[in-house]
Amino acid sequence: MMLNRRQFVAASAATGFGWPLLASAQAIDSAKILCGFPAGGTTDAVSRRVAEKLQSSGYAKVALVDNKAGAGGRIAVEELKRSPADGSVLLLTPAAMITLYPHIYTKLAYRIEDVTPVSTACRIVFGFGVGPGVPESVKNIKDYLAWAKAHPEGAMYGSPGAGSPPHFIGALLSKESGVDLRHVPYRGSAPGIQDLLGGQVGAMSSPIGDYLPHLKGGKLRLLATSGATRSRFTPDVQTYAEQGFKSLTMSEWYGFFMPGKASPETVQRAAAAIRAAVASPDVVEAFAGLGFEAGANTPAEMAKAVREENIAWGPIVKQVGFTPEN
Structure with missing residues (x-):
């Protein structure tokens, strides 16, 4: 049901994004990556590694991580929904917050349409x-x-x-x-x-x-x-x-999202920066130390994965019979 290793590696190796695109665009004054989990955890570690690269690559003059922990990662997604769609705010989250949670929480404060897929960062x-x-x-x-x-x-x-x-x-x-x-x-x-x-x-x-x-x-x-x-x-x-x-048989990717109203141009520029960051040897090594396979894909490929995995989770949730109340 999940993005398999072959698809993930193939997507990561695809061309089309890179440093030249960043060099031709003006850097954002300040960018932040929303992280739905506490500082010191694996999601936070991935966020900080990429934030460092976003700053050094010229995507943003300053790039920071903003930990919005709580509610199993939902608070950060809700924060992204309310954020400006100008490329200054991104969310890094495990896929489940977007693909699985809609099947679990009947009063979820966001929909899949409220976020825009940018690129995956790693797989576990x-x-x-x-x-x-x-x-x-x-x-x-x-x-x-x-x-x-x-x-x-x-x-x-x-x-x-x-x-x-x-x-x-x-x-x-x-x-x-x-x-x-x-x-x-x-x-x-x-x-x-x-x-x-x-x-x-x-x-x-x-x-x-x-x-x-x-x-x-x-x-x-x-x-x-x-x-x-x-x-x-x-x-x-x-x-x-x-x-x-x-x-x-199941795996999960961690991916970057922007607010749902982000323009294609804004999304593509962020995807280029993330792709370059994730391909950096020091980032690949750091991710491996956490048990992650580093790898990026295109916004279209990530959007396809979101749709397919959201559909796949439905029968699994029904089979298990889980609701937040139990």
């Missing part, structure tokens, strides 16, 4: 990890499900938030396996990973970058990843599909 896959609360004999998803069935008191998994893609992966795993896995929502990945390390929660469904710092020391074990193929960051870890759960 999700992982299912366990910590000291689960025996070391558990090596893969089937081991975990057998253990969870035999120990229902410990059959809990955390996620970065209720209604997030990692939450849905865990919920689908529970439904398809027939094993009752209770969801523990956190306000972001960081507190969930801390509880996973401490044994307060046995398992976690989260972006794989959250686990990487803890895998080498053996503090956490990654049982599965959600990509169509194994992640280059964890090549020894099998995918869900390899372990018999093909419907759990």
Whole structure:
């Protein structure tokens, strides 16, 4: 359902945007990137890396990140909707805020039409990890499900938030396996990973970058990843599909948006700057350290992905039966 790696890499390699376009245009006095999550998180880190490049490239004389955290990223989208459409305000957000949330929140304060796709920045896959609360004999998803069935008191998994893609992966795993896995929502990945390390929660469904710092020391074990193929960051870890759960193949991109009334010329100029930023070797390396695959695409390609993924999320939400109230 999500933009796959081949499409993502192909889009990233496409030509048409670059530094020459920026050099011929006058820099904006001040630009800001809205980030719907707290400073210090992965979304914030991506925002700041690109902001640095927007300033140094000549897109803006000053480029800053404005953290509008809260409501699972919705506050930042609402702020973008109210912002001027002159290129001075962009939003970086995981795709779910735009593609998934309309299926979950009946009183969402924005519509897909209220934002204009500019370019993707990176892609992630999700992982299912366990910590000291689960025996070391558990090596893969089937081991975990057998253990969870035999120990229902410990059959809990955390996620970065209720209604997030990692939450849905865990919920689908529970439904398809027939094993009752209770969801523990956190306000972001960081507190969930801390509880996973401490044994307060046995398992976690989260972006794989959250686990990487803890895998080498053996503090956490990654049982599965959600990509169509194994992640280059964890090549020894099998995918869900390899372990018999093909419907759990899922990835997510982080993308830049502008207000819905932004002109094509304004969008194209920002897309050029973002494409150049994301292609910078230091940015590629920094993203890899977070478990992200760097990559940009065109506004048209991103708009197509938004439409297709919004349609694809509908039946998944219905199958899981999730509403914010439960």
